[in-house]
Amino acid sequence: MNRPIGYITNPLVRHSAERDPEALAKAAQDPRTAMVILAGDLPILQAGEPGTSLLSASVLNRIPGHQEQVFLGTLGDRPVLATLAAPEATELFQDDPAFAVVDLRSIAVRGLVPEDELGMLAMAKSLLDWHRRHRFCANCGAPTSLAQAGFRRDCAACGAQHFPRTDPVVIMLITRGDKCLMGRQPRFVEKMYSCLAGFLEPGETIEDAVRRETFEEAGIRVGAVRYMTSQPWPFPSNIMIGCIGEALTDEIAFDGEELEDARWFTKDDVRRMLDGSHEHYAAPSPIAIANRLIREWVKE
Structure with missing residues (x-):
């Protein structure tokens, strides 16, 4: 079943441009x-x-x-x-x-x-x-108070204003011809493999974050990177930036700490993972952006 990615639909009118403090x-x-x-x-x-x-x-x-x-x-x-x-x-x-x-x-x-x-x-x-x-000011340590209808916290002691933050995370399906790279973390449910992912660092482009994280986690060099889609991920407050990257190398090398396994999967493997018929491997949940990335790659 091709269910929508979770958390992406929000019909609220936010009124952010004219937010009334009252x-x-x-x-x-x-x-x-x-x-x-x-x-x-x-x-x-x-x-x-x-x-x-x-x-x-x-x-x-x-x-x-x-x-x-x-x-x-x-x-x-x-x-x-x-x-x-x-x-x-x-x-x-x-x-x-x-x-x-x-x-x-x-x-x-x-x-x-x-x-x-x-x-x-x-x-x-x-x-x-x-x-x-964020009940205390990061600038001076004094208590802060809610302001702007909840979209700001103010410090009465030093006058600093603090705004909600969202942490960007790159999540990428790395491909090489008719195969794709996925990994498994120890916390995953049984048999599940998913896309690699990691936080975007200060002063870093999305493309370079994809390349760096892929090399750090799996030892694979990545060339061209293209954006696919995004997903709010409220655990606690991330934005998942979904990308497809083209691998330049084949040999996988991982340290076993963050990933317990990483391997290449064929399109036939992925199709069977998506429909639940694979004997050994399973796809990520349909609500996850990783599922959308591998599903779109299989269609290409």
């Missing part, structure tokens, strides 16, 4: 407001087939307090807020059949909410995680 307070008082609630890292869903992450604001009455709140944007004329609750808040919903508490990766894999909501959940998780990690 939007958060206004939305909190609006009875139409939809609430996305995370207890620590875990979204709280209204159960159903599919369920939804867009909850009534009245659900907050079940939670004794919340740590942060962010104005995400609007759906039509309906404001949407993201709320961070303490991890212990999951206990308030676990025995209620009207709700489900599920990690964001499983929500995408199992299709527990409409696809349009996955991008909103990714946005909420990334922003709330950033607020949780």
